[in-house]
Amino acid sequence: MYDAIYIEGKGKPTATYVFEHFHNDAMSAASSKGMPVIRIVPETIVSESTVVEDIVAAVKAVFNNVVAVLTKPLTDEEKAPKRREAENPTRLIFKGTLAEVNQFFYQRGWTDGLPIIPPTEEAVAEMMTGTDFPADHLVEKLEPRLGKATIEKIAINAVMAGCLPTYMPLLIAGVHALASNPVCGMMAASTGSFAPFWLINGPIAKDINVRSTYGATSPGDIANASIGRAMGLITKNIRGIRKQIEDMGVLGNPGKYSFVAAENEENSPWEPLHVERGFKKEDSAISLMFPQSFQQMMPFGTDAKGILATVVGSIVPARMGMFAVLLTPTNAGSLAKDGWRKKAVKDFIVKNAVVPDGYYKRLGLDDSKPFDRGNVVITGAANKNAILVPSPRDPDPVQIFVFGGFGSWMGLMQGGPNPVTIKVELPKNWAQLVKKYKNIVPNYLRY
Amino acid sequence: MSAEKATPTYEVLSPWAEADPVQLKGLSPRLDKLDGKKIGLLCNNKRAATLILDVTEKLINEKFPSVSITKFFARSFSVSSLEKDREGEFNDWLKGVDAVIAAVGD
Numbered sequence: 001m002y003d004a005i006y007i008e009g010k011g012k013p014t015a016t017y018v019f020e021h022f023h024n025d026a027m028s029a030a031s032s033k034g035m036p037v038i039r040i041v042p043e044t045i046v047s048e049s050t051v052v053e054d055i056v057a058a059v060k061a062v063f064n065n066v067v068a069v070l071t072k073p074l075t076d077e078e079k080a081p082k083r084r085e086a087e088n089p090t091r092l093i094f095k096g097t098l099a100e101v102n103q104f105f106y107q108r109g110w111t112d113g114l115p116i117i118p119p120t121e122e123a124v125a126e127m128m129t130g131t132d133f134p135a136d137h138l139v140e141k142l143e144p145r146l147g148k149a150t151i152e153k154i155a156i157n158a159v160m161a162g163c164l165p166t167y168m169p170l171l172i173a174g175v176h177a178l179a180s181n182p183v184c185g186m187m188a189a190s191t192g193s194f195a196p197f198w199l200i201n202g203p204i205a206k207d208i209n210v211r212s213t214y215g216a217t218s219p220g221d222i223a224n225a226s227i228g229r230a231m232g233l234i235t236k237n238i239r240g241i242r243k244q245i246e247d248m249g250v251l252g253n254p255g256k257y258s259f260v261a262a263e264n265e266e267n268s269p270w271e272p273l274h275v276e277r278g279f280k281k282e283d284s285a286i287s288l289m290f291p292q293s294f295q296q297m298m299p300f301g302t303d304a305k306g307i308l309a310t311v312v313g314s315i316v317p318a319r320m321g322m323f324a325v326l327l328t329p330t331n332a333g334s335l336a337k338d339g340w341r342k343k344a345v346k347d348f349i350v351k352n353a354v355v356p357d358g359y360y361k362r363l364g365l366d367d368s369k370p371f372d373r374g375n376v377v378i379t380g381a382a383n384k385n386a387i388l389v390p391s392p393r394d395p396d397p398v399q400i401f402v403f404g405g406f407g408s409w410m411g412l413m414q415g416g417p418n419p420v421t422i423k424v425e426l427p428k429n430w431a432q433l434v435k436k437y438k439n440i441v442p443n444y445l446r447y
Numbered sequence: 448m449s450a451e452k453a454t455p456t457y458e459v460l461s462p463w464a465e466a467d468p469v470q471l472k473g474l475s476p477r478l479d480k481l482d483g484k485k486i487g488l489l490c491n492n493k494r495a496a497t498l499i500l501d502v503t504e505k506l507i508n509e510k511f512p513s514v515s516i517t518k519f520f521a522r523s524f525s526v527s528s529l530e531k532d533r534e535g536e537f538n539d540w541l542k543g544v545d546a547v548i549a550a551v552g553d
Contacts, residue, residue: 003489005472006527007547010538012487013475016549017499026551034469047553049495059502063510066503070546071478079473093461097454110462118457147464156462182528191553238464248553 001029004038015069017041017062024245025189032144032240037078039069047191047250092121105160110237112229112257116160127155130168132427139172140179144189145240149175153238154230161230164222164437166208169430170286173422174198174231177288178239183417187290188241191248194290194321194416195255196235198228199401201274202284204424205262207434209441212262214405220442228258253292261403267329268402269336276342277421284424289322289399290416299331302408304338307331308348310410315353315387317360319414323388324399325349326411332402346398354385394418478546483513487544491521496552503548517544524553 004016018026020042030038042065045058094104101118105111117123128135128151135152142149154171163171178184187194200210210223219225241247249256265272274285299310311325325345327335335345360366388397399419427433478484486507488500500518507514519540523529526537541547 001551002525002528003491003521004547004549007489007541007549008475009472010541011475012541012544013477013546014549015546016551018551019553022551022553032469034472035474036471037474039474043499045495045499045552047495048493050498052498055495055498056502059499060506063503063506066548067481070548071480073477074474081471081473083468083471088465089461089463091460092458095456095458097456101457101459105459105462108463118459119462120457120459124460141466142464145464145466146469147466149464152460153462153464156460160462186524186528233462237462240464240466 001026001038001040002033004040005030005033005035008035008038013070015039015041015066017043017045017059017066019047020044022047022248025248028240028246029144032146035081036084037081039078041065041069047248109242110233111160112232112236114229114257117162119156119159123159124152124155127159127163127165127168128152130155130165130427130433131172133172139175142175142178142234142239143182143185144246147238147240149234149238154234157233157237158226158230161233162222162226163230164208164226164440166433166437167223167227167230169284169424169426170200170204170208170227171230171234173286173424174227174288175234175238177286177420177422178231178235180420180422181417184288184290184420185239185241187416188235188239189246189248190292191250192292192415193249193251193253193256194292195253195259196228196231197255197289197291197413198231198260199273199287199289199403199419200260200262200284201265201272201279201287201421202424203282204284204426205265207430207438209438210260210262212264212403213267216261216264216403217259222440224260225258228260232256232258255291255294259294261401263401264329264403267333267406269329269332270342270400270402273399273401273419274421274423277419279421279423284426285421286424287419287421289324289413289419291322291324291413292415294411294413296326296409296411298408299410302331302334304335304340307334307410308345308352311349311412312352314412315349317355317387319387321415322394322399322413322418323349323397324401324413326404326413327400327402328404328407328409329402330406330408331410342400345400346396349398350386350388350390353387355387357385481507481511481514484545485515485517485543487540487547488516488518489521489526489547489549490518491524491526491550491552493524493550493552496550499550499552500548503550524551
């Protein structure tokens with residue numbers, strides 16, 4: 001819809017075909033850009049459909065509407081839309097029991113479906129001790145509604161998610177990450193259900209107990225669980241991306257609850273991601289990417305040859321976007337022992353990830369051109385069967401992360417743009433804060 | 448008789464961020480008719496979008512043979528938001544059309 005709004009702004013009438021189930025999404029997008037009266041042409045073509053007969057029938061069914069959208073005279077409201085008062089609730093919004101607060105927030109669409117911690121003045125004040133910035137400091141305005149991510153609003157959503165105050169520096173950096181790449185907004189709203197994955201590097205991971213080892217992305221650690229959860233609530237309540245209004249993910253993605261890990265730097269044979277991306281090892285950083293899928297597999301062999309063959313042999317041509325290999329310290333160590341450095345691994349994967357000869361024909365599909373949904377096709381690429389092609393948009397199409405416990409399983413993650421990495425700035429009293437909250441860790445009973 | 452224990456209550460802050468009011472814009476004047484006009488077809492990079500606009504082009508040629516059609520193919524799902532390097536090219540294309548039909552395909 002953004003293009004339609006831009007074109008109308010240039011003085012050209014526009015008719016946009018929009019899948020009928022996207023009506024709310026389209027009007028929300030238009031409103032956020034100041035054009036609540038935009039004309040669209042609802043149609044019945046399912047997202048990403050390639051069934052020609054359906055498309056022909058659906059377009060014919062609405063073609064007269066296309067003509068009408070372009071020619072029917074404007075109403076007074078369409079010439080000069082009147083402002084609807086935006087829903088900016090009061091600061092103190094509700095008083096009730098724990099159950100009543102939860103029901104009130106849930107019914108307003110402000111939660112992720114799980115119970116929240118009530119964001120009282122006291123709880124939010126404590127959360128804000130995690131930063132030197134004042135409550136009204138504006139960190140970013142976040143697309144699409146350009147909601148103001150002030151320190152207080154970040155803290156409110158952090159309290160709801162169950163964060164500790166020591167997570168505030170990461171959340172602030174995370175908000176900067178969300179704002180740094182316009183594609184980030186679109187990923188969160190996409191039919192592809194891309195879920196934000198947050199990778200933490202540097203000393204902060206140990207300071208605040210972000211898990212990097214066994215079960216790094218499983219539930220059970222406050223930091224891993226609540227940091228991702230808070231960013232998800234920020235996506236809803238500050239960005240304004242809500243399920244089946246702006247977030248049109250078709251299958252959905254459990255990663256949208258929380259998908260956070262720290263890189264297992266102390267057991268990795270290679271430089272950590274943030275160093276690879278230009279930061280110092282002693283810096284703390286958070287990286288954001290939006291994979292839509294995460295799969296795990298047992299490698300063909302746990303030596304370098306077996307691991308690399310597994311990666312190359314598991315990349316399907318129907319993939320799209322960023323590609324990341326998730327290696328345990330064991331697997332990374334096997335590669336390093338054989339002399340493989342990160343760059344060499346990446347180059348090997350790019351070179352050897354190819355569509356096998358006869359692949360499309362065997363499947364009964366057109367093999368005249370490679371399937372390249374969402375990936376940039378480079379005309380005249382050296383290898384037309386290459387699945388991962390470095391391009392100006394994606395100069396580094398393969399990422400490698402080392403986390404998890406000592407084991408042989410490995411993972412692949414794909415979809416979305418390449419990572420954004422933001423340095424984390426710490427408050428002056430960081431050491432005292434860390435000391436205050438560091439020992440909040442689970443102690444499991446033996447049985 | 449013992450007093451009932453009061454259930455704790457919580458006075459809570461709103462998580463919904465404020466946003467500055469956006470300047471509202473009306474729509475562009477419409478065409479008086481399609482006949483004789485230059486229509487631009489804007490196709491984003493979704494597969495269905497190409498197919499939708501191919502059908503649209505055929506229908507326009509059948510029903511409004513005096514219309515001339517040009518196409519613009521986005522590399523992404525939004526030229527204006529994600530392809531700033533093509534802003535000039537896009538604006539030049541827009542100058543050459545009277546109206547645009549766009550397909551989202553999603």
